[in-house]
Amino acid sequence: MNTPKRYLVTAALPYANGPLHIGHLAGAYLSSDIYCRFLRMQGKEVVFVCGSDEHGAAITIKAKKEGITPKEIVDKYHALFVDTFDKMGIKFDIYHRTSEPLHHETAQEFFKFLYDNQQFTEQESEQYFDVQANQFLADRYIMGTCPKCSNPNAYGDQCENCGSTLNPTELIDPRSTLSGEKPILKTTKHWYLPLNQHEVWLKEWLENGNLEGKHHHDPEEWKAHVLGQCKSWLDGGLQPRAMTRDLEWGVDVPKSIPNSEGKKLYVWLDAPIGYISATKQWAINQGNPDLWKKYWQDEETSLIHFIGKDNIVFHCLIFPIILKAHGDYNLPINVPANQFLNLEGQKISTSRNWAVWVHEYLQDFEGMQDVLRYNMIKNMPEQRDSEFTWKNFQETNNNELVNNIANFVNRVIVLINKYYGGKVPDFDPNVEFTSGSNNTESYYDVELIDLYDKVQEMSDALYHFDFRGGLKSLMEISSIGNSLLQNNEPWKTIKTDPDLTAIVLNLALQIVAVLRVCSRPFMPFTSDKLSNLLNLPNLEEKGELQEIMELLANGGCLIEPNHQINEANHLFVRIPDEVIEQQIAKLHTNNPVEKNINFEPLKPTISFDDFAKLDLRTGKIIEAKKVSGAKNY
RNA sequence: GGCGAGGUAGCUCAGCUGGUUAGAGCGUACGAUUCAUAAUCGUAAGGUCGGGGGUUCAAGCCCCCCCCUCGCUACCA
Numbered sequence A: 001m002n003t004p005k006r007y008l009v010t011a012a013l014p015y016a017n018g019p020l021h022i023g024h025l026a027g028a029y030l031s032s033d034i035y036c037r038f039l040r041m042q043g044k045e046v047v048f049v050c051g052s053d054e055h056g057a058a059i060t061i062k063a064k065k066e067g068i069t070p071k072e073i074v075d076k077y078h079a080l081f082v083d084t085f086d087k088m089g090i091k092f093d094i095y096h097r098t099s100e101p102l103h104h105e106t107a108q109e110f111f112k113f114l115y116d117n118q119q120f121t122e123q124e125s126e127q128y129f130d131v132q133a134n135q136f137l138a139d140r141y142i143m144g145t146c147p148k149c150s151n152p153n154a155y156g157d158q159c160e161n162c163g164s165t166l167n168p169t170e171l172i173d174p175r176s177t178l179s180g181e182k183p184i185l186k187t188t189k190h191w192y193l194p195l196n197q198h199e200v201w202l203k204e205w206l207e208n209g210n211l212e213g214k215h216h217h218d219p220e221e222w223k224a225h226v227l228g229q230c231k232s233w234l235d236g237g238l239q240p241r242a243m244t245r246d247l248e249w250g251v252d253v254p255k256s257i258p259n260s261e262g263k264k265l266y267v268w269l270d271a272p273i274g275y276i277s278a279t280k281q282w283a284i285n286q287g288n289p290d291l292w293k294k295y296w297q298d299e300e301t302s303l304i305h306f307i308g309k310d311n312i313v314f315h316c317l318i319f320p321i322i323l324k325a326h327g328d329y330n331l332p333i334n335v336p337a338n339q340f341l342n343l344e345g346q347k348i349s350t351s352r353n354w355a356v357w358v359h360e361y362l363q364d365f366e367g368m369q370d371v372l373r374y375n376m377i378k379n380m381p382e383q384r385d386s387e388f389t390w391k392n393f394q395e396t397n398n399n400e401l402v403n404n405i406a407n408f409v410n411r412v413i414v415l416i417n418k419y420y421g422g423k424v425p426d427f428d429p430n431v432e433f434t435s436g437s438n439n440t441e442s443y444y445d446v447e448l449i450d451l452y453d454k455v456q457e458m459s460d461a462l463y464h465f466d467f468r469g470g471l472k473s474l475m476e477i478s479s480i481g482n483s484l485l486q487n488n489e490p491w492k493t494i495k496t497d498p499d500l501t502a503i504v505l506n507l508a509l510q511i512v513a514v515l516r517v518c519s520r521p522f523m524p525f526t527s528d529k530l531s532n533l534l535n536l537p538n539l540e541e542k543g544e545l546q547e548i549m550e551l552l553a554n555g556g557c558l559i560e561p562n563h564q565i566n567e568a569n570h571l572f573v574r575i576p577d578e579v580i581e582q583q584i585a586k587l588h589t590n591n592p593v594e595k596n597i598n599f600e601p602l603k604p605t606i607s608f609d610d611f612a613k614l615d616l617r618t619g620k621i622i623e624a625k626k627v628s629g630a631k632n633y
Numbered sequence B: 001g002g003c004g005a006g007g008u009a010g011c012u013c014a015g016c017u018g019g020u021u022a023g024a025g026c027g028u029a030c031g032a033u034u035c036a037u038a039a040u041c042g043u044a045a046g047g048u049c050g051g052g053g054g055u056u057c058a059a060g061c062c063c064c065c066c067c068c069u070c071g072c073u074a075c076c077a
Helices: A022-041 A057-066 A070-088 A101-116 A195-208 A224-236 A273-285 A291-297 A309-326 A358-364 A369-378 A390-420 A443-463 A467-488 A490-496 A498-518 A524-533 A544-553 A577-589 A608-613
Strands: A006-011 A045-052 A094-097 A121-130 A142-145 A172-176 A184-193 A244-246 A263-265 A301-306 A341-343 A386-388
Touching (some): A006 A022, A022 A045, A022 A070, A022 A301, A022 A341, A022 A386, A022 A443, A022 A467, A022 A544, A045 A070, A045 A273, A070 A358, A070 A369, A094 A101, A094 A273, A101 A263, A101 A273, A101 A309, A121 A172, A184 A309, A195 A224, A195 A309, A291 A301, A369 A390, A369 A467, A369 A524, A390 A490, A390 A498, A390 A577, A443 A467, A443 A498, A443 A544, A467 A490, A467 A498, A490 A498, A498 A524, A498 A544
Antiparallel strands (some): A121 A184
8 A cells, every 4th residue: 555645544433331441542442542643743743532422231230220220321422431531631533422413324224234234134133132121131240150160140142150152041030130030042043144145355455455456554553363263253153143233322323214113223233333423513613514535435534443342343343234234335454452451469450440541540549640641651552462550650650751751851950951041052063073873973963863763763663553662762852861971061061061961961951852852742742841841832743753753864953053952851750659558558458359358467477487497298199099079069 | 170361571561474682661770861740861770471380493482281260151231
């Protein structure tokens, strides 16, 4: 594929039945935000869409439990999402919602189009139905005794005790999780998308990146775990999948279709189409309602989906099939799914309240969005699961943000204010000094080119969705700055060799100016602080990265001599132990499982001599036999 | 159970189609330095690359067996 003219970037629609936690950020929102900011700074045309996913049984159930309407639930979380994203600096071009009439219309039109073009087959099946709740039950909402291990609390789709995959009709003594009643089997009819009929082109598209005989994308650019899972499904053979559900809260199957009464669109014909309706709303907001077509239907637009690993099959198989079945839409050129973020050694869990809630973080750490962003980027689960710990959060803040970057910037700003009254020093380019990379060469020949290389390195990493790598390059730029100061000691030479001081501090300030631009995709708030320190306007994310790369390549200054900068002000503050201890304590006290554990009081600590009296030995089990009459556990 | 991804230094991770003494950041130790938020700079120590077997002149990388973690397993979203 040639260089695309424009990009359409989507981030997975968060499900509106609970607040956002750090796992959401690490999974899809930070990476997509960085990528879009980066593309804009490269002068690219980008539209970044997202929105709340507000339908489905889980929301209905939650509403019933809380005695309110589904609408009240989704309104509450939608508002919270909008606020949380905004405060975290996740900057969508449009944040839409699937409950909007525009979305319902869009999804229905899409469904109708597929229906009219005979893309569906109709099939009858028997499903469990909860008579008391008067609704069909998804497998997940049926519990019963596992036929394999006798666990009385197996779900209709899976037994969490023995891990086996189940069919709800296999359960012994099934019961509805809604009413607790025994469900009855009832016949229902749905529209199925024959995924199996799409296998051939899908395989060619995924494995070789070819679509309709044309090169579409480079599969080498896709992550191994993404392709691996897709191939695994393809190798197993695809089956027709129902595109409608018997639900009460969702998008209606269009009334013009016979027997559509009570039927709702399946979430995967609802949520991803939310990307399309969001783009439509964006186009309307731009005053050009047809503009969305350029982003979805023009082949010169690159579509990229940012998601978590749990969504791979839907974004790489099912949604592409839906789009292709329609025929007028682009398929994604990449789906850079992240893996999962764990928290303090355990999986993040909403139900167990084992999470760091982003809205709470924003309250507890006011003005410290970039500290969280930095830590999460550094530990982003790009290729495998990763882990967030408060201790590591403190360490990255104190050792890297405070000690490395904030300290470097502060040194430069303080020195220039002290020696030159805050005016950028002019300099003689022929003065020799030791560079940050330990070369004794001149300003233009080496130092600016070194910087250029680092910026280039960062760009390359970001183009390839290597956000951790990009962040590393950013920090290396700051380290080059610290070395430059250390190698030349301008605080000494100001008395002995002021020309040397001038060139070194000028260059150090150019590095600060590079940081102002390069930090932007990762830490936008910090970029603004740097702009303020340098007395420059905040970045607008319109090609600034491209501009500084051209400047550096041509030996140009990012900040002219005699420009007046501002007084020093710390970019980051140290986080003391108490703050971290409080957060860890909060995590544990809010955990309902741990709260209910009553430990016996610990026995008093013994002396080492007493310990030494113990005779502890290890043994190796050589043989194990079944004892007759013993129960199987 | 099946399939997929992962397992590399105390911690977090790089290691392209197999090619010399396996790298980085943080932490640790020592030295230098004092403009700076006790920050910075340099040097060093630290690894049977999950385990076992095999192919090869050569294996972190390829093949086989096993162990561990996570995901998917088709009506959760």
